[in-house]
Amino acid sequence: MSEKRVFIFGAGYSGKAFARANKGPANIFGTTRSPDKFEAQRQAGIAPLLFDGALTDEIGDALEKTTHLVISIAPEEAGDPVLNAAREAIAQMPALEWIGYLSTVGVYGNYDGAWVDETAECRPVSKRSVMRVGAEQDWLQLGSDIGRPVAILRLSGIYGPGRNALVNLENGTARRLVKPDQVFNRIHCDDIAGALWRLIDSNTGGIFNVTDDLPAPPQDVVAYAASLMGVTPPPEIPFDAAQLSPMARSFYGENKRVANAAIKAAGYRFRFPDYRTALDHMWASGDWRDGEARSPMKR
Numbered sequence: 221m222s223e224k225r226v227f228i229f230g231a232g233y234s235g236k237a238f239a240r241a242n243k244g245p246a247n248i249f250g251t252t253r254s255p256d257k258f259e260a261q262r263q264a265g266i267a268p269l270l271f272d273g274a275l276t277d278e279i280g281d282a283l284e285k286t287t288h289l290v291i292s293i294a295p296e297e298a299g300d301p302v303l304n305a306a307r308e309a310i311a312q313m314p315a316l317e318w319i320g321y322l323s324t325v326g327v328y329g330n331y332d333g334a335w336v337d338e339t340a341e342c343r344p345v346s347k348r349s350v351m352r353v354g355a356e357q358d359w360l361q362l363g364s365d366i367g368r369p370v371a372i373l374r375l376s377g378i379y380g381p382g383r384n385a386l387v388n389l390e391n392g393t394a395r396r397l398v399k400p401d402q403v404f405n406r407i408h409c410d411d412i413a414g415a416l417w418r419l420i421d422s423n424t425g426g427i428f429n430v431t432d433d434l435p436a437p438p439q440d441v442v443a444y445a446a447s448l449m450g451v452t453p454p455p456e457i458p459f460d461a462a463q464l465s466p467m468a469r470s471f472y473g474e475n476k477r478v479a480n481a482a483i484k485a486a487g488y489r490f491r492f493p494d495y496r497t498a499l500d501h502m503w504a505s506g507d508w509r510d511g512e513a514r515s516p517m518k519r
Contacts, residue, residue, distance in 0.1 A: 222287075223245040223246065223247065224244070224245065224246040224247070224287050224288055224420065225246070225247045225248075225249075225282075225285050225286050225287045225288070225315070226246055226247070226248045226249070226286070226287070226288045226289075226290060226420070227248075227249045227250070227282055227283060227286040227288070227289050227290070228248065228249070228250040228251065228266070228290045228291075228292060229250075229251050229271060229289075229290070229291045229292065229293050229302045230250075230251060230252075230271075230291065230292035230293035231248075231250025231251060231252060231261055231264075231266050231268070231292065232252070232292065233378065233380070233382075233383065233409060234292055234322065234375075234378060234409055234412045234413070235250050235264075235266070235290070235292055236260065236261065236264035236266065237264075237380060237409035237410055237412060237413045238290070238412065238413040238416050238417070239261075239264040239265040239266045240264050240265060240413070241410065241413040241414065241417060242265055242417075243417075247267070248265060248266050248267065249266065249267045249268075249269060249282045249286070250266040250267070250268060250269070251268070251269050251270065251271035251279070252268055252269075252270065252271070253270070253271065253272050255270065267282075269282065271305075273301050273304070273305055274305055275305045275306045275309060279306070280309055283306070283309055283310065283313050284313065284314065284315070285315055286313060286315060286316060287315050287316065287317045287318070288316075288317060288318045288319075288320070288420050289310065289313070289316060289318070289319045289320070290319075290320045290321075290322070290416065291319070291320070291321045291322065291359065292322040294348065294351075294352075295348075295351040295352060295354065295355040296351070297351070299354075299355075299358070300354075300355045300358055300359070303355075303358055303359070303362070307362065310362065310366075311362065311365065311366050316366075316368055317368065317369075317423050318368060318369050318370075318371070318419070318420060318423045318424075318425070319359060319362070319363055319368055319369070319370045319371070320370075320371045320373060320416060320419060320420070321355070321356065321359045321370065321371070321372050321373065322373050322375060322412075323352050323355070323356050323372050323373060323374045323375065324349065324352055324374060324375055324376075325374045325375065325376045325405065325429060325431060325476070325478045326344060326345075326346065326348070326349035326352060326474065327342045327344050327349050327352050327353050327356065327374060328340055328341075328342055328343070328344075328374075328474075328476055328478070329342070329343040329344045329345045329349065329474060330343075330345055330473060330474045330475055330476065331475065331476035331477075332475055332476075333401055333402075333403060333475045333476065333477060334476060334477065335476070335477045335478075335479055336429075336476050336477070336478055336479065337429065337478075337479040337481065337482070338374075338426075338427045338428065338429060338482050345470065345473055345474055346467075346470050346473075346474075356372050356427075359372070360372065363425065368425075369423055369424065369425025369426075370425050371419045371424060371425050371426060371427075371428060372426070372427045372428065373412070373415060373416065373419075373428050373430045374427065374428065374429045374430065374431075374478075375407055375412060375430050375431065376404065376405035376406055376407045376429075376430075376431035376432070376478055377404055377405065377406045377407065378406075378407055378409055378412065379406055379407075379408060379409070379495075379498070380408050380409035380410060380498075380502075381409075381502060381507045381508055381509065381510060382508075382509065382510045383409075384445070384498075384499065384502060384508055385441050385442050385444075385445035385446075385499065386445045386448070386449060386499065386502065386503060386508045386509075387508065387509060388442070388445075389442070389445055389446055389449060389451060389453075389454075390449075390509075394442050394445075394446075394453075394454055395442070395454055395457060395462070396438075396439035396442050396443065396453060396454050396455065396456045396457060397438060397439060397456075397457050397459050397462050397464075397472075398437070398439050398456045398457065398458055398459060399459035399472055401475070402437060402438070402459070402472060402475050403435040403436055403437055403475065403476075403477060404435060404436070404437075404438055404471075405431040405432055405434075405435045405477070405478045406431070406432050406441075406495055407430055407431050407432055408432075408491065408492040408498045410491055410492065411430065411432075411490050411491055411492055412430055414488060414490075414491060415428065415430045415483050415488050418483075418486060418487055418488040419486065419488075422486070422487070424486050426482065426486075427482070428480075428482045428483040428486065429478050429479060429480045429482065429483065430480065430483055431478045431480050432480070432490065432492065432493055432494050432495065433480065433490070433493040433494055434493070434494035434495065434496075435476075435477040435478065436494075436495065439456060441495050441499075442454065444495065444496055444499060445499055448499060448500070448503045449503070459472060
């Protein structure tokens with residue numbers, strides 16, 4: 221097997237989980253906007269580079285040798301920051317085999333709780349999701365133009381060590397907002413990593429919902445975490461009475477159940493198919509508090 225060289229634009233929470241799951245001969249480069257984050261990236265197994273919207277010589281040199289490109293930066297009103305800065309460089313990458321773009325299930329918009337799969341019409345509600353649809357199309361077009369497979373990974377609500385209902389209960393920020401019939405899907409960061417590696421190993425393109433098997437009301441997740449901790453869950457708050465930011469309120473304006481058969485058909489098996497399995501594991505292993513401090517031996 222030839223050595224993979226992976227470059228991640230925007231190697232944040234999910235990117236670090238991906239790097240920690242590296243089992244094979246792969247070198248991983250990743251960008252951040254702040255040198256303060258370099259050490260955390262190094263600890264995850266990433267060679268860090270600065271990217272603030274401009275292509276640097278260092279990034280250009282790394283792209284020259286990159287075989288697999290992952291984009292985990294949200295689009296802006298001016299377009300996709302990576303394409304704006306590096307479209308020409310990416311189009312000329314001599315070793316490039318595959319491109320992966322981390323998107324969101326928000327592109328589907330609201331389906332009033334009905335199931336959606338990758339064939340469902342994208343009818344985004346929020347401005348950020350409208351921009352995501354545009355960015356997906358731009359990356360798919362670039363792949364078509366240069367003859368490289370592009371995988372679009374549509375992610376649901378991301379959680380994992382350091383970002384979960386157990387942490388929220390501990391620090392007092394957990395709330396049980398109740399909106400009748402509202403459900404959300406979720407995805408553990410280790411399953412994002414696993415799905416990415418599966419698609420990279422096979423150079424598979426296409427559109428994939430990377431999401432769990434159990435869309436569920438958000439208040440149920442908090443209650444389950446509280447039962448694990450042996451604490452009383454916070455009281456239920458009717459959604460209409462809750463004080464929420466416009467962005468938080470907009471999330472509740474989209475209600476759907478997201479199916480994940482395509483990524484399973486590509487050969488991926490979820491480590492955490494539902495929130496109970498994941499919370500059980502994090503609570504038992506003790507790695508729920510801080511994603512940065514996990515030992516590779518715990519994987």
